[in-house]
Each structure stands twice: as C-alpha cells, then as structure tokens.
Amino acid sequence: FDTAPTGHTLRLLDLPFDYAKQVEMMISTGADTDAKEVAQRRFKEMIRMLRDKSHTVFSLVLYPESTPITESYRAMLDLKKAGIETQVVVANMILPEEVCVNDFFKNRRKMQMKYLKEIKERFNLPVLQFPLMEAELKGLQRLGVAVQEILKV
Structure with missing residues (x-):
C-alpha cells in the first residue's frame, strides 16, 4: 500500500506496536480473555508480516x-x-x-x-x-x- 510522507508513515507503523501494548494492558485488566487473545494474536501476526521480507x-x-x-x-x-x-x-x-x-x-x-x-x-x-x-x-x-x-x- 502507499502511505503519506515519511513522518506520517513512521507514526502509522508505530500504531501496531502501540496497540500491542494496549492489548497487553487489556489482559492485565481482566477484559474478555478470548477477545484479548484473538486481538493479541492478530497484531503479533501483523507485526511479523511487516518484518517478513517474503511478504512485505x-x-x-x-x-x-x-x-x-x-x-x-x-x-x-x-x-x-x-x-x-x-x-x-x-x-x-x-x-x-x-x-x-x-x-x-x-x-x-x-x-x-x-x-x-x-x-x-x-x-x-x-x-x-x-x-x-x-x-x-x-x-x-x-x-x-x-x-x-x-x-x-
């Protein structure tokens, strides 16, 4: 996908990492365990794909x-x-x-x-x-x- 100029792109790429931290916080607050685990898996997979040169x-x-x-x-x-x-x-x-x-x-x-x-x-x-x-x-x-x-x- 195409993104905005550099500064905006770097902030956009920070979002998955920040969101992963939020998912971890959800786990510690006792939110619905299944939803937390699904969200955590999805974001870990997205981060893995961003780092995988064969996919991205x-x-x-x-x-x-x-x-x-x-x-x-x-x-x-x-x-x-x-x-x-x-x-x-x-x-x-x-x-x-x-x-x-x-x-x-x-x-x-x-x-x-x-x-x-x-x-x-x-x-x-x-x-x-x-x-x-x-x-x-x-x-x-x-x-x-x-x-x-x-x-x-």
Missing part, C-alpha cells in the same frame, strides 16, 4: 534532492530499528535528458544526477529511477504506465 516490500520513494534524501535515510534507519528492512529506493520525477533543452533544465538534471549518485552510495540498495511524467500518477492505467517506465530504466 518496503520501498522509499524520494526526489533526488538533499532534504528528501536525508529524511528518507533517517526513515530507513527508524524502520530498521523496528525490525523492518527497506529493500528498494525509487528516485521519482527524474527529468528525461531529451527535455533538458535550456540551461535551467540542464542544471536541474545535472543536480539530479549528482543526487542519484549519492542515493546509490548512501542507501546501498537497488535504486529505481522514475521519470517526470506529464500526468499525475493516479489510477490503475497510470500505474501500468509507471511500471513500464520503471522497467525501461
């Missing part, structure tokens, strides 16, 4: 710029502390070389290439490059186009 793929999607790289790297470290490994980085909105016909776009692309190199070195993970598209990536049809673009690179 975590990818960080970022722009090739300084602040998003720093934020994403911190997110990767926070996820790792929670036992969740990031498996791929997607560099988004890369300017295609063929559209860089003036100094502004040439300079932006040069900057992006510098940051792509930093991403590859810093994260030490596979990096997929996704070009800047003329339309927003929304819906299954656009997602299909996106997959084809990523596979080209």
Whole structure:
C-alpha cells in the first residue's frame, strides 16, 4: 500500500506496536480473555508480516534532492530499528535528458544526477529511477504506465 510522507508513515507503523501494548494492558485488566487473545494474536501476526521480507516490500520513494534524501535515510534507519528492512529506493520525477533543452533544465538534471549518485552510495540498495511524467500518477492505467517506465530504466 502507499502511505503519506515519511513522518506520517513512521507514526502509522508505530500504531501496531502501540496497540500491542494496549492489548497487553487489556489482559492485565481482566477484559474478555478470548477477545484479548484473538486481538493479541492478530497484531503479533501483523507485526511479523511487516518484518517478513517474503511478504512485505518496503520501498522509499524520494526526489533526488538533499532534504528528501536525508529524511528518507533517517526513515530507513527508524524502520530498521523496528525490525523492518527497506529493500528498494525509487528516485521519482527524474527529468528525461531529451527535455533538458535550456540551461535551467540542464542544471536541474545535472543536480539530479549528482543526487542519484549519492542515493546509490548512501542507501546501498537497488535504486529505481522514475521519470517526470506529464500526468499525475493516479489510477490503475497510470500505474501500468509507471511500471513500464520503471522497467525501461
């Protein structure tokens, strides 16, 4: 599933762990034992699946710029502390070389290439490059186009 920007995602991922603590508190307060046990099992299973690379793929999607790289790297470290490994980085909105016909776009692309190199070195993970598209990536049809673009690179 797709989530909100980094800070929101990390808080979202904390919820199962916090909820597991609440389930443990329910057990100590004497709430319905069957319901508590079912809830506890379900959340332990969810946490296990989040940590299992054969069931869950975590990818960080970022722009090739300084602040998003720093934020994403911190997110990767926070996820790792929670036992969740990031498996791929997607560099988004890369300017295609063929559209860089003036100094502004040439300079932006040069900057992006510098940051792509930093991403590859810093994260030490596979990096997929996704070009800047003329339309927003929304819906299954656009997602299909996106997959084809990523596979080209």
